[in-house]
Amino acid sequence: MNMIKSMSKTTKNNAITYAMVIIAFAVVQTMVMTGNITSLMNGLLVPLCTYVILAISLNLTVGILGELSLGHAGFMCVGAFSSSIFSQLTVDVITTGWMRFSLAIILGAIMAGLFGFLVGIPVLRLKGDYLAIVTLAFGEIVKNVINAIYVGIDEAGVHFSLQDVTSLGLSETGLVLIKGPRGITGTPKDSTFVIGVILIIITLIVILNLMNSRTGRAIMSIRDNRIAAESVGINITKYKLLAFAISAALAGVAGALYAHNLSTLTALPKNFGYNMSIMILVFVVLGGIGNIRGSIIAAVVLTLIPELLRSLNDYRMLMYAIVLIVTMICTWSPKIKELRERYSLQNWIQKKKHAKEVV
Amino acid sequence: MEFLSYLINGISLGSVFAIIALGYTMVYGIAKMLNFAHGDVIMVGSYVVFVSVNSMELPTVVSVLLSIVVCIVLGVVIEGIAYKPLRQAPKLAVLITAIGVSYFLQNVALLIFGADTKSFQSVVKADPITFAGGQVVVSVETIVTIAACIIIVLALSYFMKHSKMGRAMLAVSEDSGAAQLMGINVNRTITVTFAIGSGLAAIAGVLLCSAYPALTPYTGSMPGIKAFVAAVFGGIGSIPGALIGGILLGIIEIMGKAYISSQLADAIVFGVLIVVLIVKPTGLLGKQIQEKV
Numbered sequence: 001m002n003m004i005k006s007m008s009k010t011t012k013n014n015a016i017t018y019a020m021v022i023i024a025f026a027v028v029q030t031m032v033m034t035g036n037i038t039s040l041m042n043g044l045l046v047p048l049c050t051y052v053i054l055a056i057s058l059n060l061t062v063g064i065l066g067e068l069s070l071g072h073a074g075f076m077c078v079g080a081f082s083s084s085i086f087s088q089l090t091v092d093v094i095t096t097g098w099m100r101f102s103l104a105i106i107l108g109a110i111m112a113g114l115f116g117f118l119v120g121i122p123v124l125r126l127k128g129d130y131l132a133i134v135t136l137a138f139g140e141i142v143k144n145v146i147n148a149i150y151v152g153i154d155e156a157g158v159h160f161s162l163q164d165v166t167s168l169g170l171s172e173t174g175l176v177l178i179k180g181p182r183g184i185t186g187t188p189k190d191s192t193f194v195i196g197v198i199l200i201i202i203t204l205i206v207i208l209n210l211m212n213s214r215t216g217r218a219i220m221s222i223r224d225n226r227i228a229a230e231s232v233g234i235n236i237t238k239y240k241l242l243a244f245a246i247s248a249a250l251a252g253v254a255g256a257l258y259a260h261n262l263s264t265l266t267a268l269p270k271n272f273g274y275n276m277s278i279m280i281l282v283f284v285v286l287g288g289i290g291n292i293r294g295s296i297i298a299a300v301v302l303t304l305i306p307e308l309l310r311s312l313n314d315y316r317m318l319m320y321a322i323v324l325i326v327t328m329i330c331t332w333s334p335k336i337k338e339l340r341e342r343y344s345l346q347n348w349i350q351k352k353k354h355a356k357e358v359v
Numbered sequence: 360m361e362f363l364s365y366l367i368n369g370i371s372l373g374s375v376f377a378i379i380a381l382g383y384t385m386v387y388g389i390a391k392m393l394n395f396a397h398g399d400v401i402m403v404g405s406y407v408v409f410v411s412v413n414s415m416e417l418p419t420v421v422s423v424l425l426s427i428v429v430c431i432v433l434g435v436v437i438e439g440i441a442y443k444p445l446r447q448a449p450k451l452a453v454l455i456t457a458i459g460v461s462y463f464l465q466n467v468a469l470l471i472f473g474a475d476t477k478s479f480q481s482v483v484k485a486d487p488i489t490f491a492g493g494q495v496v497v498s499v500e501t502i503v504t505i506a507a508c509i510i511i512v513l514a515l516s517y518f519m520k521h522s523k524m525g526r527a528m529l530a531v532s533e534d535s536g537a538a539q540l541m542g543i544n545v546n547r548t549i550t551v552t553f554a555i556g557s558g559l560a561a562i563a564g565v566l567l568c569s570a571y572p573a574l575t576p577y578t579g580s581m582p583g584i585k586a587f588v589a590a591v592f593g594g595i596g597s598i599p600g601a602l603i604g605g606i607l608l609g610i611i612e613i614m615g616k617a618y619i620s621s622q623l624a625d626a627i628v629f630g631v632l633i634v635v636l637i638v639k640p641t642g643l644l645g646k647q648i649q650e651k652v
Contacts, residue, residue, distance in 0.1 A: 068451065122637045129393060133591045134636055136584070137629035144629075148622035162620055180622075274584065278458055285455045318466040324459030325441055332448030 014208045017293045021204065024300075025197045032193070044307060046261040049196025050254045051303050053203050055283035055295040057250030060207055062281065063290030064216065065243040066223030067124070068132040072251050073276035074139030075112040077267055079252025080259035081146060083108030084187045085177050087260065089153070091188055101190040101260060105199070108256035109249040115142075116248025117241060124240045136274050146267040151178040183266030184259075191261040199257055200296075203250050207292060210246065219243045286327060364495050365617050366610065371501040371570065373609020374508035378563040379586030380593070380601035381515065382556030388532040388596035389552045392450065395457040396437060397560060398583015399464035404430045404561030405568045405578060406468060409479055419482045427561040434557025435550055442553075443546070461580070468576035476575050479568040504566045511559065512602050519598065524551055532596065585612075588632050594645025603643060 007015070028045065031037045054076060061069045083104040094100040123134050150161040154174030161167045165176055178184055210216045218239050221229040230236055259265050269275060287298030305323065309316035330336050341347065379401060386394045404426045411422035441460050445453050485499040519525035530538040531548045539545050567582055568574055585608060593604025608628060615627035635643065 062451070068454075122633070126636060126640050129387075129595065130591065130636055130640060130642075132393075133588060134633055137588065137632050141626045141629050141633075144623060144626035148620060148626070162623070282455055282458065285451050289449075289451060314466075314470055317462060318470065321459050321462035321466060325456055325463065328448075328452050328456040328459065329441070329444050332452050333444035334447060335444065 010212055013293075014212075017204060017208070017296070018201065020293065021197065021200055021296065028193070040307065040310075044303070045193040046191045046196050046257065048300060048303055049193065049200055050258045050261075051280070051283065051299045052200050052296050053254040053257070054251055054280045055287065055299040056200075056203050056207055056292055057247045057254065058280050059284050059287075059290065059292060059295045060210070060243055060247040060250070062284050064211060064223065065219055065240060065247075067240075067244075068129070068281075069135040069244075069247075070132050070274060070277050070281065071119075071135030071137070071139030072247075072280050073272045073274070074135075074142040075116055075248040075251035076255035076258065076276070077139075077142050077146065077272040078115045078248075079108035079112040079255030080265060080272075081178070081184065081255075081267075082111040082252075083256035084184045084259040084265050085151075087188050087190070088175070088177065088184070088186060097188070097190055100188070101195070104190075104260070105253055105256040108252040108259075110252075112252025112255065113245045113249030116245040116251075119248075120241045120244040124237065124244060136277070139272070139274055139277055143267045143269070143272045146178065146183075146272075147181050149178060150176070150180050152176045181266065183264060185264045187259055187263065187265060189260060189263065191257050196257055199253055203253065204292070206246070206250065211292075215239065215242065282324065286324070361617075364497070365613050367495070367497055367501060369610035369613035370606055371504045371609070372613060373589075373606035374504045375563050375567045375570070375605075376582065376586045376589045376608050377508050377602045377605025378511055378559050378566070379582060380590040380605045381511065381598060382559045382563075383587050383590040384593075384595055384597065384601040385528070385552050386556050387590070389528055390442070390549050392442065392453045393457065393587070394553075394556070395454065395583075396460035396464060397556065398579035398581075398586070399461045399468075400430050400434060400557050400560040400579070401564035401567065401582065402468060402574075402576060402579035403433060403464060404564035405479065405574050406472060407561075408482065408565050408568070409477055409574055412480060412482075423482060423562075423565055426565060427558050430557040430561035430564075431554045434553045434560075438550055438553040465576045465580070472576065474575065476573045479572040479574045481569040481572065482565055483569060498570075500566070500569045504570065507562060507566060508602070508605075511562070512598065515555075515598060524548070528552060585628065588628065591642055592632055592635055594642030597642075597644045600642060600644035 028037075032042065032045075054072060058069065058072045061067055061072075086107045087100060087104045090100055090103070094103070119135070119138050123131060123138070126134060148162060150163070150165055150168055152159045152161075152165070152168040152170045152174050154170045159168040159170060159174075165179060168174070168176065170176065211220075218229070218234050219242070221232075221234060222236055222239055226236060258271075283299040283302055284295050286302065287294030287296070302320075306316045306320055309319055312319065379397065382397055382400075383394065386392065386397070407426040407429045408422050411417045411425055412419065415422075417425065437460055441456050442453065445456060481500055483499045483503050487496050487498040488502070489496050519529060527538070527543045527548050528551070530541065530543055531545055535545050538548075563582075563586075564579065568578070586605065589604035589608040590601050591604070592608060593600030593602070611631055612624050612628050615624040619627060639645070
């Protein structure tokens, strides 16, 4: 008891977040073990982990760095495709599944982080909505390019084409890596729920420790007041780039997890387009900007709502839209805020106390 | 000669982008919000024309007018229900609400009309005109689109400069607090802006679907995004900027499709946007705002 009391507020807060993930994992894992889970839910577990990682990593850009990014799915796409290509090339060389997969994840993270760094250099000079539109443009470019190119490999090296598979001119032993709009087929199915949760915890460790470090405080000071931060000697560009690249790298991890859960990986608007970026942003905003635990909860709840509403069929996305609008209005409308304050439980209790004291 | 017809097609597509971008730019300039649902108002406008021409058999002019009226009402209702309570809220909250409205409109359309593609009948019925001895063929839709764009931009510029409401809009976009102190009804000005933007969206929808006659509940979303890009490209908040941005974007897209790769056309459009913003961070005609401590 004493130990808990002596812990600082942030440590306690972080401990709750970790505990929440681990307990949720334990519950779901028992359900899987005892067979108390529908196949639909079972298939949803890995995507759920992907979304949670994406939401946490985007929260670093939006909540902690304070810049709006609408291209997070683009980084996820980079991570997904680079890790998927790596797995395909090394599937005969590295036969240990977990080792190949961890290398693939690391490669996916590095590639996405590199893209984040390269995109960040010009982009972070812009502000507000301009930054948002450029990140959106970047995401669309990545999706578009992957849909248009054909890549193959043989003894002579890597071949590229914009037309079709035959124009690659591969030798007989050659391997086609990306088949334009048909994407990548035959990625080993390495992702499991356990690996997903481990990756979530690694992501949490990275982000939560970053937030409470000197670097994290520097990043937050840029968010709160850029000019003041600059005047006390914080290198704005360096910290902005750092946060942006870490956020992108973690999205790459999510991409690798996502790619190794599918036998065919294609860059559709649905999974890597701006709709996906917006969906992740919705998780972050509804969970509370800058609040990591909120992001996790929002990602899980908002992924489950449409699935649980499956019986409503055509109405489920409509319900989703209404939930979004109503939540935002209930949180921010001044009239509803006033109502909430007037009828809140806390107020009621305080009034009672006050009344007693008067008596 | 091939080049000339591509150029004309580009200008025509660009005119549609410009009309949509005008709506984006005005709303952004005055309400300082990105109205992500703008693209879906286009879709609603197109469905109204589709239904009134095909099922109700109304004359074309009447159905276009009906579509404009429906969109204006829709725009005002959306603004009143979803955006007005959030005037003081952070930008991101408003953005998410706009995304919610966009999903809402798409899914309502999906419920009513289904996901299948409806073939939209062009609202202008006339044979294409040929120039230069049959080498350049220009459809009447193209000419109507370009003409509509020119008329709208001229009318809007006149309205902004010379009418009381237009000047009120300029004042609100400059400094809404000061405008309110001078006796301008800021809320009403914002509502009127939404009405004009949505009306323009209806016109854009009709023109877009006349040129590209496939209508689905998601028809509006990509042109909406492109028009947003056009607005940023030209400098968001500026009317001539939206026109220039829209037309340049249309030309780049058609030229990219014709000469480089039809699949990479979108990537080229977005790539050019990134280059422009890096060179000129507030768009082509955007105002450079000096940052104060």
